[in-house]
Amino acid sequence: MRRALPGLAASLIDAARVAMATRQRELHAFAHPSPDDVLLADAGRGVTIALFGIRPGFRLPLEGYYAFLALKNGVPVAYGGGWELFGTLDFAINIFASFRQGESALLATALLRVYRRIFAMRTIVVDRYQLGHESAEALQSGSFYFYHRLGFRPRDPGILRVLEAERAKIAADPGYRSPIPVLKRLAGDEVFLTLPGGDPEPEKRLRATDVAARVSRLVAREFGGDRARATRECAARVGRALGARRRAAWPAAERRAFAQLALVAALIPDLAAWPAADRRALVALMRAKGGGSERAYARRLDGHRRFRRGLTAAVRA
Known part of the structure; x- marks a missing residue:
């Protein structure tokens, strides 16, 4: 290939x-x-x-x-x-x-x-x-x-x-x-x-539609259905939990991808308690969604077992 x-x-x-x-x-x-x-x-x-x-x-x-x-x-x-x-x-x-x-x-x-x-x-x-x-x-x-x-x-x-x-x-x-x-x-x-x-x-299996339904519920419950506000505040919240504080220096596509995936990551309540290596890996995964290749993103996503477990538990709670 x-x-x-x-x-x-x-x-x-x-x-x-x-x-x-x-x-x-x-x-x-x-x-x-x-x-x-x-x-x-x-x-x-x-x-x-x-x-x-x-x-x-x-x-x-x-x-x-x-x-x-x-x-x-x-x-x-x-x-x-x-x-x-x-x-x-x-x-x-x-x-x-x-x-x-x-x-x-x-x-x-x-x-x-x-x-x-x-x-x-x-x-x-x-x-x-x-x-x-x-x-x-x-x-x-x-x-x-x-x-x-x-x-x-x-x-x-x-x-x-x-x-x-x-x-x-x-x-x-x-x-x-x-x-x-x-x-x-x-x-x-x-x-x-x-x-x-x-x-x-x-x-x-965990389906993207199940995750989307949970995100919609989060936006409705905590942000009164205001998705733009939810995206901003979840990006800030998840950024603090993961230690991603210098996002302004990232390429625009990576910042946008991080913000969109923050709505998903925000479903997991204990992000801040994750080991540092797992938090860094999740930041890299989220940035990769806005990178040059979906292939690199998919490999990172599939390899992050803690994210998968946390997301599955949150969706099925």
């Missing part, structure tokens, strides 16, 4: 935007890419994967995120993204209709290998929409079985029973195809691929 030189990065950003515009689609990362954080990976067989980090100021509040554009012999064939939080990657892929079948599985596995190099994730999740929940396109393409062949499995007991019954029908009649109503039931919950060291119960 290598970083794209400026001219190539600009060309890839243009290619991604054109690929979206001609199909009347849009992706946040393609609208606000960081030209300095465009990565390239050669997947073999003429496949190149371009990954796009997002500019500071437009990034997701907590997760690390890279979008991708996959090209076959220079022609865009798929797009999507992966966003990672504490070792779990949420993954989405859309292969353009004219390039489906054929090497779709090869492309998906190549993408997951690339994301593994970026995030070192241990669990991969595909959400319901990708499987066909409220997505006619995914239902018609048999998306559930596409991911099933790649090793993804549901954990919902009801869906597992439906899947077992369908697999028995397929074994008895190779020409059998699950009807749309059954595919809708199979798409009723997420599916997971657990890698070595992965969470044995990924459905119980």
Whole structure:
């Protein structure tokens, strides 16, 4: 994997935007890419994967995120993204209709290998929409079985029973195809691929949406819903607890990232009592969210076990 030189990065950003515009689609990362954080990976067989980090100021509040554009012999064939939080990657892929079948599985596995190099994730999740929940396109393409062949499995007991019954029908009649109503039931919950060291119960993982709900509750309860005031005061409070007192000298993007993540860190009541090394590591993590690469931020986030434990306890209290 290598970083794209400026001219190539600009060309890839243009290619991604054109690929979206001609199909009347849009992706946040393609609208606000960081030209300095465009990565390239050669997947073999003429496949190149371009990954796009997002500019500071437009990034997701907590997760690390890279979008991708996959090209076959220079022609865009798929797009999507992966966003990672504490070792779990949420993954989405859309292969353009004219390039489906054929090497779709090869492309998906190549993408997951690339994301593994970026995030070192241990669990991969595909959400319901990708499987066909409220997505006619995914239902018609048999998306559930596409991911099933790649090793993804549901954990919902009801869906597992439906899947077992369908697999028995397929074994008895190779020409059998699950009807749309059954595919809708199979798409009723997420599916997971657990890698070595992965969470044995990924459905119980800490989710960014859970953290966001707690932050909203904090802003409403302590600041009367005034988010700007909450951001200022939490940044000051967390800065004191962590010993980050010279933030005015930091780059603007790092100051902004620290302030935004301070709303999250403020959920943890005992920050000031943490060991000095953990407090320094959290400051570095928060600054990295506004740095040049989401990859560096995600690695710091995944490696800060005390922050993960504290945040999990605060959200589930």
